Amino acid sequence: MKSTQGTGSRMKPKRIMLFGTGGGSGVTRFLVDSAATHKRLGNFDPMVVFRRKRNPLGQQFIDDLEADDVPWAEVRAAPKIVTITQLRRRIREFRPDIFVVHGHSDHIWGRMAAIRERVPIVIMVEQNIERYVWLQRLRSVALARHTDAIVAVSHGVGENLVRLGHPRHTLHVIHNGTLPGRFDRAAEVPLDEREPAVLMAARFARQKDHASLIRAAGLLRDRGTPVKIRLAGCGSSRHERKVRRLVTEFGLRDQVEFLGPRDDIAALLAQHRVSVLSTRYEGLAIAVVEAMVAGCAVVASNVVGVEDVIEHGKTGWLVKPGDPESLARGITEALGPEGVARAAAGRGFALRYLSMEKIVSDYESLFRTL
Structure with a gap:
């Protein structure tokens, strides 16, 4: 190739x-x-x-x-x-x-x-x-x-x-x-001024793995470090119902918010320190690219279509697919001091190679x- x-x-x-x-x-x-x-x-x-x-x-x-x-x-x-x-x-x-x-x-x-x-x-x-x-x-x-x-x-x-x-x-x-200019205003918001919360912008479908994110949120809650999770997107009503049932099962209804379809993704990214893409496979994860350009710390599954975009340890976090423990650990680190450095490196990479x-x-x- x-x-x-x-x-x-x-x-x-x-x-x-x-x-x-x-x-x-x-x-x-x-x-x-x-x-x-x-x-x-x-x-x-x-x-x-x-x-x-x-x-x-x-x-x-x-x-x-x-x-x-x-x-x-x-x-x-x-x-x-x-x-x-x-x-x-x-x-x-x-x-x-x-x-x-x-x-x-x-x-x-x-x-x-x-x-x-x-x-x-x-x-x-x-x-x-x-x-x-x-x-x-x-x-x-x-x-x-x-x-x-x-x-x-x-x-x-x-x-x-x-x-x-x-x-x-x-x-x-x-x-x-992506068009970087669409996310310039989001990138101007310093990471430490954003809410220490997680946004996952993805449709509800078999390809996406919302379940691992919900389970990771449960692990963080049980450890005394609860994190607000917001899910933006529509898609399959059947898959969304499964995720909603899992939220209820884990007692996370006060912690997980369903935003539905949104056309203000740039503004949403600007509000959140961390963007997560929990997925089973991708073509090329454009949601990850947009989050990087918007200046978020990005945590994503280490699968085809994501590994082309994120260099683990430098521009973001690649976590084991389908592993809530690995995802919870990545979110915790992204919310810490290392999140600022990797978010800046990720934005620089995306602007140079993915505009x-x-x-x-x-x-x-x-x-x-x-």
Whole structure:
């Protein structure tokens, strides 16, 4: 796998179409921010097409796109033949030179449309460790023969693609990033002026491990060092109910607060000294990147997609996955004097290597090689 480094030269072709989910996930945010950054850098005229989920694209995403004069459209999510047909129509109208599709299974339907419309350059981006059903695996591997480049957002995601049968010779690793300016005001709040509390901003899903955080909170309470835990995010109501039952079972209802979906994550991070991501696996943990840029001390599970971002002992804490004891120990240390030093080092690392301008420059460098 090749690590792609950015350069500053201009390039042709000029038009790029980005395609992925409009469901409000991290992919949606990345599509919006990367398109805006392409526009500001001036090397491309981007357009974003979203596969519409149950609800229309969120107003904040629309406002951000319109502020940077980025055209956008939505196509139906199902049936897939309609998704592909509507996307092909958008491709014919915009006539992109490069088509970049983010996320499973959108990269299957997106590539089908782009290849049939003979877009000169087609790029697939894998955002997570995916468990393909056999038919989608066959489709993705077959489409790889007509895909100019495959991008993985972490080395672990790339190795998973190779195990599934995707070619290594077209594989590149380019991390996800964030817009640092969104978190500048949060970073201005000194760590010792923030509440000595923990924020976990993550959707409720099988992938996330809220349970270990709740158990860690129970351990800290039993040791006489209770810590306020706040959980921001929505997701699966079934998984959220399980977490709520565990909170009740451990007698932590006064200690654990459920905030629901929030669009003020930067302000929330500014209120908390510690950000935790307890998870089973990640593509590239953008929640960790945002917490680092916001100046939090970060404690996260030592899994694929997190280990690319945190250097244990320097920029944060990597703890044993699924181990409440290890997580409790990391939280305790992060709330102590060492938290200030690692938070500062983490912000410095994220600003240097994981800013959206750096990431988009890496994509543009890749485009120039194709």
